[in-house]
Amino acid sequence: xxxxxxxxxxxxxxxxxxxxxxxxxxxxxxxxxxxxxxxxxxxxxxxxxxxxxxxxxxxxxxxxxxxxxxxxxxxxxxxxxxxxxxxxxxxxxxxxxxxxxxxxxxxxxxxxxxxxxxxxxxxxxxxxxxxxxx
Amino acid sequence: xxxxxxxxxxxxxxxxxxxxxxxxxxxxxxxxxxxxxxxxxxxxxxxxxxxxxxxxxxxxxxxxxxxxxxxxxxxxxxxxxxxxxxxxxxxxxxxxxxxxxxxxxxxxxxxxxxxxxxxxxxxxxxxxxxxxxxxxxxxxxxxxxxxxxxxxxxxxxxxxxxxxxxxxxxxxxxxxxxxxxx
Numbered sequence: 135x136x137x138x139x140x141x142x143x144x145x146x147x148x149x150x151x152x153x154x155x156x157x158x159x160x161x162x163x164x165x166x167x168x169x170x171x172x173x174x175x176x177x178x179x180x181x182x183x184x185x186x187x188x189x190x191x192x193x194x195x196x197x198x199x200x201x202x203x204x205x206x207x208x209x210x211x212x213x214x215x216x217x218x219x220x221x222x223x224x225x226x227x228x229x230x231x232x233x234x235x236x237x238x239x240x241x242x243x244x245x246x247x248x249x250x251x252x253x254x255x256x257x258x259x260x261x262x263x264x265x266x267x268x
Numbered sequence: 269x270x271x272x273x274x275x276x277x278x279x280x281x282x283x284x285x286x287x288x289x290x291x292x293x294x295x296x297x298x299x300x301x302x303x304x305x306x307x308x309x310x311x312x313x314x315x316x317x318x319x320x321x322x323x324x325x326x327x328x329x330x331x332x333x334x335x336x337x338x339x340x341x342x343x344x345x346x347x348x349x350x351x352x353x354x355x356x357x358x359x360x361x362x363x364x365x366x367x368x369x370x371x372x373x374x375x376x377x378x379x380x381x382x383x384x385x386x387x388x389x390x391x392x393x394x395x396x397x398x399x400x401x402x403x404x405x406x407x408x409x410x411x412x413x414x415x416x417x418x419x420x421x422x423x424x425x426x427x428x429x430x431x432x433x434x435x436x437x438x439x440x441x442x443x444x445x446x447x448x449x450x
Contacts, residue, residue, distance in 0.1 A: 177302060177407035190372075191407055194398055219405040221303045 154193070156200050163203055170199050170212055173227065177220050304405050306421045311338070311413075312403035319370050319378045319392035326393050331419050335447045336365040337438075338413040339389070340401065343377040345409040351428040352385050358434060359388035362449065364442070368392030371401045371409055414441055 158164040171185035176192045184192040184199075195216070202212050213225060222228040230238055306312075311328060318324040339355065341348045359366050368389035370378045375394055382392070395401055404413070407426075414423040423441050425433070439449075 177405075180299065194402065198402065218305055219402060220407065221305050221405070223302050 154196065159204070166209055167199060167203055170203075170209055171196050173213070173225065174199070174216055175224050175226055177224060183226065300408070301426055302405075302407065304421075304424045306405060306413075307423060309421060310419050311415060311421060312400065314393065314395075314400045314403075316400060317375075317394045319368070319375055319394045320382065320387070321391075322375060322394070324391075326391065328419060330391075331367065331415065332365045332390065332417075334365065334417050335442065335445065336367055336415055338367045338369055338415055340369045340371050340404070340406050340409050340411040340413075341392075342371045342373045342409050343381045344373065345371075347428050348410045349385075351410050351430070352388075354428075354430050354434065355388040356386045358429075364447070365390050367415075369400065369404075370394050371406060372396065372398040412438070414438070414445070416445055 156164075156167070158167065168185065172183045174184045174195065176182050176184045176187040176189055176195075178189040178191045179187050182189075182192075184195045198215075199212055202215070207215075216224045222231070222233075228234065311331060313328055315325060315327050318326050341351075355366060358364075366389050368391065370392045372395065375396065378392065378394065382389075393400065404411075410428060412425045412429055413421050414425075416422050422445050425437060427433075429438060443449075
C-alpha cells in the first residue's frame with residue numbers, strides 16, 4: 135500500500151516536471167537549457183534550482199532562458215543577465231568576492247598553519263639527542 | 269613557556285567565541301532577504317500601460333522628479349492585502365509619492381482591487397507579462413524600491429511595510445538620502 139502511495143507521488147512529480155514542452159533547435163541547445171536552468175537558483179524557493187522549482191517565478195525564468203537560447207545568447211550572457219537582476223545569490227557557482235574570501239582562503243591558511251607548526255615541532259625533536267637515546 | 273601553554277589553552281575558547289558572534293549575527297537576518305544589484309542603477313526602462321488609464325502609456329520619463337517609493341503589488345499577492353491599509357495611511361499622512369507596479373495581474377482585477385481598497389498610488393504601472401518585475405529582480409511581492417529624484421534606485425525592501433517597518437526602516441533610509449518630512 136505504502137509502495138503504491140510513493141509510486142503515485144513519484145509519478146505526480148514526474149508529470150509536473152514535464153509540464154513545459156519547449157522545442158529546441160538542436161540537442162546541444164536543449165543540453166545548454168538543462169545546464170543553465172540547473173545552475174540558476176530560484177530566488178523564491180531558495181534551495182531549489184529553477185529547473186527543479188515549480189514556483190511561478192522559476193517558470194518565468196526558465197522561459198527567459200529558453201527565449202534567450204533561441205535568440206542565440208551564450209550561456210555566460212544568460213547567467214550575467216540573471217546575476218544583474220537577482221545578484222550573486224542566483225548563481226550556484228558565485229564568483230570569488232570579498233564576501234566569500236573566508237570560504238575560499240581559510241582552508242589554505244589553516245593548512246599552512248598546521249604544516250608550519252608540524253615542521254617546527256618535528257624539526258625541534260630531531261635536534262634533541264635524548265630522543266635517540268630512548 | 270607557561271604563557272604559551274595558557275595561550276594554546278585559551279585558543280579554542282577564542283575560536284568558539286568568534287563562532288558564536290558570527291552565528292549570532294546571522295540569527296537576526298532573514299535568509300529570504302536578498303541583496304539587489306540594482307542599488308545605484310536607474311529604474312529599468314519600461315513602456316507599459318497605466319492600470320487606471322489603460323490608454324496612457326507610461327515610461328521612465330513619467331516617474332516623479334523627486335524621491336519616491338515604487339511599490340510592487342498584485343491582487344494574487346496575499347501579503348499585499350495586509351500591506352494595503354498601511355499604504356493608504358502613509359499616502360495620506362506622509363508627503364511622499366507612491367508609484368505602483370502591478371505585477372503579473374489582470375488589469376481588470378487590479379482596477380477592482382483599487383476601487384475596493386482605495387488607491388494610494390499616483391499611478392500604477394501595469395506589468396502583465398512580468399518582464400519589468402524580472403528587470404527589477406522582484407522575487408516576492410510586496411517589494412518597495414526607494415528611488416531618488418534622478419530615477420536612481422537607492423534601496424529595496426522586500427515584504428510588508430507596516431507601521432514598525434515604516435518608522436524603523438523606510439523613514440531612516442529616506443532621510444539618509446536627503447528626504448525631508450515637512
